[in-house]
Amino acid sequence: MKEFAMIIVGAVLVNNYVLSKFLGICPFLGVSKKLDSAFGMSLAVIFVMTLATAVTWPIQRGILDPNGLRYLQTVVFILVIAALVQLIETAMKKYLPALHQALGIYLPLITTNCAVLGVTILNIDENYTYAQSIVNAIGSGLGFMLAMVLFSGVRSRVEAAGDRIPKAFQGIPITLVAAAIVSVSFMGFSGIVDGLFK
Amino acid sequence: MTIVLPVAIVGGIGLIASVILVIAAKVMAMPADELFDKIRGELPGANCGACGYAGCDDYAKAVAHSGAKTNLCVPGGASVTAAVSAAMGVAAESAEAKYAVVHCSGNCYATDAIMDYEGKQSCAACNFFYQGKGSCSHGCLGYGDCIAVCQYGAISIVDGIAVIDKGLCVGCGMCAKACPNHLIEVIPASSTVYVGCSSHDKGAFTRKVCKNGCIGCKKCEKSCEVGAITVTDNLAHIDPEKCINCGTCVENCPTHAIVTCASRCEAANGKAS
Structure with missing residues (x-):
């Protein structure tokens, strides 16, 4: 159990995919304007990450590794993730049309989202077992959610400042500056895992 | 011969994925939006944005569901306006070339x-x-x-x-x-x-x-x-x-x-x- 807890805390706080590894920046900046769509997007990412790991890990260990085809990793993983996202979109359109409407263009963007691909590939690189990989995927997704929700809060304050922001900084520039500061704050978590689980 | 296995594996995975997607599309099929399909079919598909919408899909959606004007497609001109108006069942307003x-x-x-x-x-x-x-x-x-x-x-x-x-x-x-x-x-x-x-x-x-x-x-x-x-x-x-x-x-x-x-x-x- 301690091992899983370490993985989760590490994935959420220390190696946060958005704020420490800088993966998945597109949805981080694109969907974080509103809290509810940020939350919905994060749920979709958690779901896709977990499912993608659940599918890609066996493919890697069962098919690619025994045949010495590690180099196919990226291609095969993207193929599988793309199909998965498509599947989820079809299902979402049917059962959760409101969420589908809210996510709009960002759901297909998960297809080529480097955070999702990153989780699946890093799970292999870290030599995690199947269970560890799944836990790491969930933790990474939770970390993504934490970053999104935090940042949507920061952003709503930035939006509220309105015209008090210098004109040259309005819009994307101030958002990027805010993102950088939020990211710096996460550097404070480095080393926390070793301290917590001594 | 070393190429056969990788090709077979990637192709096989792709095939399995596509079969699953086809089944999913069949099982979870949404009732088709006929009006949208009809209008989208009439538009030229250049996605130029001259109508003021994000592309032909967006414009077709706006015409079908939010009552956008039927004569906004500039590249399509009069013929597309007439076709879109016919699909919507409204009188065609002239689209100026x-x-x-x-x-x-x-x-x-x-x-x-x-x-x-x-x-x-x-x-x-x-x-x-x-x-x-x-x-x-x-x-x-x-x-x-x-x-x-x-x-x-x-x-x-x-x-x-x-x-x-x-x-x-x-x-x-x-x-x-x-x-x-x-x-x-x-x-x-x-x-x-x-x-x-x-x-x-x-x-x-x-x-x-x-x-x-x-x-x-x-x-x-x-x-x-x-x-x-x-x-x-x-x-x-x-x-x-x-x-x-x-x-x-x-x-x-x-x-x-x-x-x-x-x-x-x-x-x-x-x-x-």
Whole structure:
């Protein structure tokens, strides 16, 4: 159990995919304007990450590794993730049309989202077992959610400042500056895992 | 033979994924949106955005569900308007055909360059560099950023400036967005006379840098019988609503800054043939 807890805390706080590894920046900046769509997007990412790991890990260990085809990793993983996202979109359109409407263009963007691909590939690189990989995927997704929700809060304050922001900084520039500061704050978590689980 | 296994594995995974997707699409099929499909089928699919929506899909959705007007598709013109209106079951409002014109006549015979620009060969890049290579900072730079975005092959560079073939132009306005100097304007097809200059510089300066520039002398304004021309900030502007294409201003313009699209199109066709 301690091992899983370490993985989760590490994935959420220390190696946060958005704020420490800088993966998945597109949805981080694109969907974080509103809290509810940020939350919905994060749920979709958690779901896709977990499912993608659940599918890609066996493919890697069962098919690619025994045949010495590690180099196919990226291609095969993207193929599988793309199909998965498509599947989820079809299902979402049917059962959760409101969420589908809210996510709009960002759901297909998960297809080529480097955070999702990153989780699946890093799970292999870290030599995690199947269970560890799944836990790491969930933790990474939770970390993504934490970053999104935090940042949507920061952003709503930035939006509220309105015209008090210098004109040259309005819009994307101030958002990027805010993102950088939020990211710096996460550097404070480095080393926390070793301290917590001594 | 080493290639067979990887190909088989990737192909197999792809096949399995596609089978699952097909099954999912069948099982979770949504009732098809017939109205949307019908309208989308009529639209040209250029995704130019001239209608003001994000693309043909977006426009079709707006027509089908939010009551957008049926006559907004500029490239499709009257035929698409009629088809979309028929699909919606409303009377067709006429869609006015439009085409784009370049408000610059500063070709290589009329104006000079002030430098040999050897940077990235694009108008936008050149324009960032000391407002472009031309002695007139408002003029056409001739690197063809407009040509790159034109999906209809209507634009060519003739003697160093962009010329638009009215016959091929559908009036989508993509070029107008691409031009860093905002020289291109989309005007009604019925309007054949336009000002071939965009320079707001003082007349004396314009005269010095370009033979074909508008010097703001107001001769056209005075000679126009229907009052369609106004000169503001040293530049003539023709109101297409009022203009009757009589050609008086073309004759009276001392610098030939007012041009007809016929003369320009001839130049474009001459280049093409």
